[in-house]
Amino acid sequence: MALWNCSMAISVAHEVHSSTRLSRGLITAVRVITGMLWIQNVSWKSPQPPNYGGLRMWTEDAVDHPVLPPFAWLVQHVVLPGFPLFGALALAVEILLGAFLVVGLATRFWAVVGIGQTLVITLSALDVPGEWFWSYALMFVAHFAVLATAAGRFGGVDAVLRPRWAGNRFLLLAS
Numbered sequence: 001m002a003l004w005n006c007s008m009a010i011s012v013a014h015e016v017h018s019s020t021r022l023s024r025g026l027i028t029a030v031r032v033i034t035g036m037l038w039i040q041n042v043s044w045k046s047p048q049p050p051n052y053g054g055l056r057m058w059t060e061d062a063v064d065h066p067v068l069p070p071f072a073w074l075v076q077h078v079v080l081p082g083f084p085l086f087g088a089l090a091l092a093v094e095i096l097l098g099a100f101l102v103v104g105l106a107t108r109f110w111a112v113v114g115i116g117q118t119l120v121i122t123l124s125a126l127d128v129p130g131e132w133f134w135s136y137a138l139m140f141v142a143h144f145a146v147l148a149t150a151a152g153r154f155g156g157v158d159a160v161l162r163p164r165w166a167g168n169r170f171l172l173l174a175s
Contacts, residue, residue, distance in 0.1 A: 038097045042094050
């Protein structure tokens with residue numbers, strides 16, 4: 001019930017703060033550009049097991065330059081031994097994440113997935129020499145903005161399908 005009330009509060013705030021054409025256009029741009037960021041970043045992860053382009057190297061950085069020791073342990077003992085599976089999952093999640101954000105479908109759900117994926121990337125690469133902290137902060141901010149404003153309701157598929165989902169609480173929360 002609390003989650004539903006929080007969602008309703010965000011929806012009301014969203015309607016108040018996103019009522020101008022300019023603000024709707026800007027949040028649409030944030031959503032689409034964030035989706036394009038994921039799609040572009042898939043390009044260097046070739047779908048060729050076992051290493052998926054440079055993905056294995058960046059994953060190993062979680063162990064070589066640990067941000068959070070329990071996460072480094074998990075990567076070393078679970079993720080790296082099963083890397084072909086985890087590499088395929090990372091590739092699939094990032095392709096889907098980008099595609100769904102670009103078209104604006106189930107936008108809030110995919111924003112949460114983006115926050116989770118950004119957290120994993122941050123925990124893997126933040127302490128690598130030469131990494132720029134602000135790139136990760138900006139990824140978090142973009143996903144939180146998409147989540148808080150239900151950005152798919154502007155120029156996205158969510159705007160078209162949401163009225164049909166009136167009886168489905170999960171789909172309403174996801175859009």
